[in-house]
Amino acid sequence: MSSRATPPTPTPTEGRGALAETGEHLYLVDGSGYIFRAYHALPPLTRPDGTPVNAVLGFSNILARFLADLDDGDRPTHLAVVFDAGRLTFRNEIYPQYKAHRPDPPEDLIPQFALIRDATKAFNVVSIELEGFEADDIIATLAAESRRRGARCTIVSSDKDLMQLVGGPVEMMDPVKIKRIGPAEVVEKFGVPPEKVVEVQALMGDSVDNVPGVPGIGQKTAAELINTFGDLETLLARTSEIKQPKRRESLETNAGLARISRELVKLKDDVVLALDFDTLKVRAIDGDKLLPFLEENGFRSLKNKLGTRLAGSLSSAANRASAVAAPPPPAAAGSPGDSRFETVSDLATLEAWIARALAAGAVAFDTETTSLDAMQAELVGFSLAIEPGHACYVPLRHRARGGLALDGEVPQQIPVAAALERLKPLLEADDVLKIGQNLKYDMLVLRKSGIEIRPIDDTMLISYALEGGAHGHGMDELSSLHLGHETIKFSDVAGTGKERIGFDEVAIPDATRYAAEDADVTLRLHRALKPRLFREHVTTVYETLERPLLSVLIEMEAAGILVDRAELARLSADFATRMAEMEGEIHKLAGRSFNLGSPKQLGEILFDEMSLPGGKKMKTGAWGTGADVLEELAGQGHELPAKILDWRQLAKLKSTYTDALQGQINPVTGRVHTSYAMASTSTGRLSSTDPNLQNIPIRTEEGRKIRKAFVAAPGTVLMSADYSQIELRLLAHIADIGALKEAFANGLDIHAMTASEVFGVPVEGMDPMVRRRAKAINFGIVYGISAFGLANQLGIPQGEASTYIKRYFERFPGIRAYMDATKVTARAQGWVGTIFGRRCHLAGINDKNPARRSFMERAAINAPIQGSAADIMRRAMIRVPPALNDAGLCAKMLLQVHDELVFEVPNAEVDATRRVVIEVMEKAALPAIDLSVPLVVEAGTGHSWAEAH
Known part of the structure; x- marks a missing residue:
């Protein structure tokens, strides 16, 4: 850390907030610090769509007071709100902890961070915010600039770390107590004047920020x-004069920690900021910006309080819209069928369109690929x-059918690079x-072009x-269900079967529709x-479980996992040999040759020729030969x-994995990139597709062999972290x-304990x-197992299984x-909930068909348990990457x-990564739910996935 100026000691003639020489008065709002103060100062509050906004309202009230309510002598001429840009700063390089x-x-504060910036x-x-620096450093820099200009500066915060600047x-x-803090208040707080605060903090440390200090x-x-020795260095040089032995020993032993602590608490007042002091001048309220914000968040009282000031600042939205060179939008149509769509084929x-989207503050977006x-x-x-009713399509890579781009066959299109250059600021604003609908796909596609779409809402995940x-939760189904509109299908414009064409060959008018x-x-x-x-009390589910997971899955899917192609080929050959041997054995048992892949022929062998019991014919007349x-x-x-x-x-295994995986290796990355479906199950569990890596059997030797083909990159190992039971x-x-709770709390073998309880045998x-x-x-x-199911699983008589249950x-x-209470609840409301508020709907829970109704009752019993486990996994997935980043670790999920x-973990970081991952996963339910049983995570490592599990 570089040296920084020490605030001068106030002279007796300098009262609180001495008058500025220039008449300028800069207010610096500690945005990050005030977020938490505002959150705890106001009771819970949500806006009409369920988003929590109590901290946003408190923050907005402060801004309104600065701009309108303060006495003339206290009103700022200049104003800025300063935020922390992230957790890691230069101080972590000095002291990683x-x-x-x-x-x-x-959890209900997280969605308010972005809204406070919107406010x-x-x-x-x-x-103002700047990566690598805390808000306090930016405030210190601007306060130092105020001194140089002879301007008055008021720091709106109660953070004790900022008192060194007074x-x-x-x-x-203090923004909550509306209390001024000058030198006298600093002395009251610390026992020393402002210029000595750093010295005191270096000794006492700070447990909240993990500043060590001197024990x-x-x-x-x-x-x-x-007060006795003047400063830290003088104190450390004269420790022999300290009479208390323990105090003297602690100072001498921990002198290094004291000096590090001083560097951590001392604010940097020379941060390079890309702005001029005059850009901080207070600007008039713009009603066109503020009114929609107040209305969207339901801040009616604040809107009324601002009253004529807000109304008088309103400008003509129509005039502003006319400033962009495009036709005015048509009146909003009543249904999608009434819409007018436009093809955009030039940059102007x-x-x-982009300017209008920026002004609107929201835009629906979709890609065609x-x-x-x-x-x-x-x-x-x-x-x-x-x-x-107001939408457009921007074609970029359409070509004539068959790939022949003949002159005149393909209308003018904007060059891809030029279009993306214009689009990037909008998508990242x-x-x-x-x-979007299933935005994860669009975000992955554009990520390859260096575009990170944010902030986002996903209608699939909302649904x-x-x-x-x-x-x-596909768009076509949601449109029919909620809008009463049948959408144009892909086959309508691209054809079907052998006649199907790629979207890049679809005629642009059809593509636009x-x-x-x-x-x-x-x-x-x-x-x-x-x-x-x-209205339906699921805002928290969307804001904390669904939307935040998108960016995590994007990173995982983009990372992919390395696969040993040679091992897959060897397994395929081995499986083929063993299948041929089995085929011979099966033909011998059947007494003749037949096509093993033909259910019809197999049924004839089993039930017509061998007369095995239990055969049932299907509607087609053929015997059923399913796995059951x-x-x-x-x-x-x-x-x-x-x-x-x-x-x-x-x-x-051969067709789905050892053969198919070889063709699914990405030619650019050399890895397999599975895709995670976020909205395909009723309980919140993710499913994996293309390839499906969740259905590889792990209880069989063959399944474990396939996992051996998933390997770590050179210099790394694979780590598997698994929740236990x-x-x-x-x-x-x-x-x-x-x-059961007692057994888990005591770390007992739960299955042995259950056996002892049920069968009366000692452990x-x-x-x-x-x-x-x-x-x-x-x-x-x-899973609501029946006596029949348990009997089949254990190979015991059904009566014995019934006795066990x-x-x-x-x-x-x-x-x-x-189980009984859950079934009653499910029948009454049509859904059951997880401990985190997710609703698992049960279509068919009141079905007249006993078999379907019984199936849904078993699903109802399982859903709160499996769904809560899925929610805990989602919470862990959201938290692990930033935890690894904060710890300076390079592991990838x-x-x-x-x-x-x-995870793929560098060899040198295995132990540290294991500790971070286990800690985050085991605490994933907190602070929302304090479970009455401990969560336990087991982590293993190895060169392959099989070895790590």
Whole structure:
């Protein structure tokens, strides 16, 4: 850290906030510090769409007071709000543990950070933040500039770290108590004048910011020492004069920590800022900016308070719109079918659309590409919608059918680079909301062009938060369901079958109808669905579980995982050889040759020729030969169906993984990039596609062999971090099962304990088969297992299985009570909830068909448990990357599979990464839910995924 000027000691003639020589008065609002003060000062408050805004309102009130309510002598001539840009600053280079123990902010405060920055812009006030520096350093720099100019400076904060700046024309003001803080108040607080505050802080340290200080020296002692010796260096040079042995020893032993602490607490007042002092001049309120902000957030009282000042500042929105060179938008249509769409094929028109989107503050956006694989797709064009019925399509790479770009066949298009250059500022503008449907795809596509879309709303995820499990969440289905509009299908413009063409070959007028409608429908869905989040009490689900996960998944999908192509080829060959051997054995058992892949021929063998029991014919007249049928026959000791099951498993592993994965290796990255579907299950679990890495069987030797083909890059290992028995732990918590909670709290073998409780056998010397049966019951109960299902799983008579389940409920009656109560709740409201507020809808819970109704009842029992586990996993995934970054670690999160996360970790960082990952995952439920059972994470490492698990 460089040297910095020390604020001068005030002379007796310098009163509080001495008059400025220039008449200038700069107010510096500690935005980051005040966010938390405002949050805790006001009770919980949400705006109409359910977004929490109590801190936003408190912050807005402060800005309004500065601009309108202060006495003339206190009004600022210059004003800026200063924010922290991030957690890591130059101080972390000095002391890596600096602020390491800072807790995460409250969940309902997180969505307010961006809104407070929006509030600053809405009030037409300059905001400043700079990566690598804290807000306090920027404030110190601007305060120093005020001194040089002879200007008065008021720092709006109660942060004690800023008190070192007080003196002369610089003062502080507590924004909550409206209390001025001058030299006298600093002496009252620290026992020393402002210029000695740093010396005291260096000795006393700060547990909140993890500034070490000198052990055993508190504020009172520190002030006494500094008043006696003058400063830290003099004190350390004269420790022999200190009479108390322990105090003297601590100072001598920890002199280095004291000096480091001084560097940490001393504010940097020479930060290079890319702005001029005059740019901070107070600007008049612009009603066109402020009024929409106040109305959107429901700040009616503040709007009324500003009254005529706000009204008098309103300018003509129509005049401003006319400043951009584009035709005025048509009146908003009643339905998408009434919309008018425009093809944009020149830069001037595109710039006009972008200007209008910037002015509107929100825009729906969609891309059209050459592939469903975002990692390999090329951008063909994009669409924008600003108001319902007002959308456009910007073609970029359309070509004549067959690839022949003949003169005159393809209309003029904007060069891709030029279009993206204009588009990037809009998509990255912090004050414009980008609205999309399944935005993860679009964000991945544009990420390759260096564009990071932010901030965003995703209509698919909003719908999922509202009605997960009730229906699909694709745009076509949502449009039909909520807008009563049937959208243009891709096949309508691109054809089907052999005649299907790529979107880059679709005629531009057809492409415009299709693509612009996507943006238009997305915007309408957003307006229809977003307000429901608040009304239906699922805002927190969307804001803390769905939307934040998008950026995490994008990083994971972009990273991909390395696959050993040679190992896959070897496995494919091995599987093919074994399948051929099995085929011969199966033909021998059947007494003749037949096509193993033909269900019809297999049914004839099993039920017509071999006369095995339990056969059922389908509507087609053919025998059913599904896995359930074959498993039942195999369970009865029949060898042929058991061999068929083994052959099918190998065939599936070969076709789905060892063969297919070789073709799914990205030619550019050399990795496999799976795609995670966020809205495909009813419980919040993610699913993996293209390729599906979540269905690789791990209980079989063959499945584990496939995991061996997923390997670490040179210089790294793969780390697998897995929640241990998380669903059983959540069952114990949710159903409040005392015996299970106690067992988990004491770290007991839960399956052995259950076996002891149910079967009445001691844990010591327990037969492994007895424990296995208890394990099957434990996990089966979570899924509402029946006696029939348990009998099949354990290979025991159904009556014996029924007795086991009965004993289980007798020993743990709370579980039966939970199951019964959950079914009643599900039937009454059509959904059940997780502990984090997610709603898992159960279509068919009241179905007249007993089999379907019974299935949905079992789903209802499982959903709160599996859904809560999924929510905990999402919370962990959101928190792990920033935790690794804060710790200065380079590990990358690659995969999420059920209760497991897989990381690629540099060899030198394995132990540190393991500690961070485990700590974050085990505390993922906090602070929202304080579980009554501990979460336990087990982490292993290895060169391959199989070795790490």
